[in-house]
Amino acid sequence: MWTLELFRTVDGLRYGELPAAGFSWSRELRKGSLDAPPQGLGTERASGLEWSVASLEAAGWIDRNEHGWQERLVALLMPKKHGVIALYDGIPIAGGPIADSVTFTHDTVAITVDDYAEGILSRRFVVPETFSPKKQVKVTGKSIGGLAVEALRVAMRKPAGGLPLELPASETGNQTAEWKGYAVAQLAAEDVITDFADLGPDIDFRPKVLDDSHFVWEVVHGSADQLELGQTTVHDWEQGSPDVVSITSTLSTAYIAHRVYAVGGGQDVATPIQRREAEVPEGWPLIEQVISDSTISAVPEQEVWKKTAAEATAAYDAAYQDAVAKSDAADTKAAQAEAAVAAANKALADAKTAAQKKAAKAQKAAADKVAKAARSAKTAATKAETAAKKRLADKLKAAEKAAEKAASDQQRIWAKAQLQRLGDAHLTPYPMLQIEMTIRADGITPLGTFWPGEVAHVTTHDHPALPDGTYPLRILSMSGDAGESVTLVFDPIQPERY
Incomplete structure (x- = not known):
């Protein structure tokens, strides 16, 4: 016999039984149809749930004679905060958070129940709580399933971040994962877990009764030795x-696909493409297929080389300003020397006696010497400024190219591996x-x-x-x-x- 219960999504707290209602439910391990091999993470949901306001009142959830009963009804069926689970003979089968929209008419209320991972984990990101673009979480020495478990731990390690998920011990292995702050847009927990499921192991969230007061979702996954669930x-x-x-x-x-072209993001010759193929069975025509995933890109990780370029630019600016300061100082000395020459020339013109003229000539010679030295210093400073500018500009370009090449090479290797996996997953010769x-x-x-x-x-x-x-x-x-x-x-x- 089917029953429905309301619960709190943050901790699985059971509020009690809801009135009976017609509904449909589904659970799947992987998303797929006959158009393509099943992949990724499955879902569980219930839809078509509708109650009359009178039935909710009869079950004791609201009392329309009390002031504020509308607010209580709205709070009762609050999307995301509350959820509904369908049980058969007391065993939870499918359920999760109430979906984003609840429809109220004059005398009925209708809801849809989301998959737990889709409803909550799509809005939780696998980045460190002490966040900055430079911060990252790195996990090593785990199996793919173990990495998925660690991703869930990170997603829950936040204020009010707890969820009623029963996690297994993270399985050891030889896999590594890095989740970088600047890539937060790609790190929704649901997407991260789905990507791990795409790599082979089954991953499932199974609802169960924890105790008389709580539901919990048990997270299970295939092992490194056996990708399928036991x-x-x-x-x-x-x-x-x-x-x-x-x-x-x-x-x-x-x-059927005997040959698959797995195409990544891009619209020019830099677009990454991997061709994967299987033997064509005798008597069959070659059947090809193109599978696209624009999220797989060979474009460099811009933040990597832009950071290096910014550092080089800062160094250039500092050195350039130093050269300008030295040039300005040389200009000042040259102006002072020119003033000294002018003073010496006036002294020579004003000289009356031979002794005065001799002293004035000596003064002029000294001033000319200082002025010549100042002009030489200014020329040298100007040359130094120009050389510094060129040298640092060359270093800037070299740093940009080196950083861009390193990021690009790393990105291309990643894109190639991802596209090969994507192509292999769609190779089906029969x-x-x-x-x-x-x-x-x-x-x-x-x-x-x-x-x-x-x-x-x-x-x-x-x-x-x-x-x-x-x-x-x-x-x-x-x-x-x-x-x-x-x-x-x-x-x-x-x-x-x-």
């Missing part, structure tokens, strides 16, 4: 049994068969004892696309409504006969 029990379903309502399968060639099965939620294998990512043994009889037999199939997604049936979609498989 399980203790393999469930068995057989076509035609009381538990299985129907089995359908879809044969799709939308997956058509794929996706099996969908509807089972009874209240059957022998009750809902709440299996999750996306786990394997089930499905036995078929006289199925037009599957020879009789038992197939180990991994659950990709689960969905249903407030009724008693659940639709399971399994990871696509490659039919051997094709």
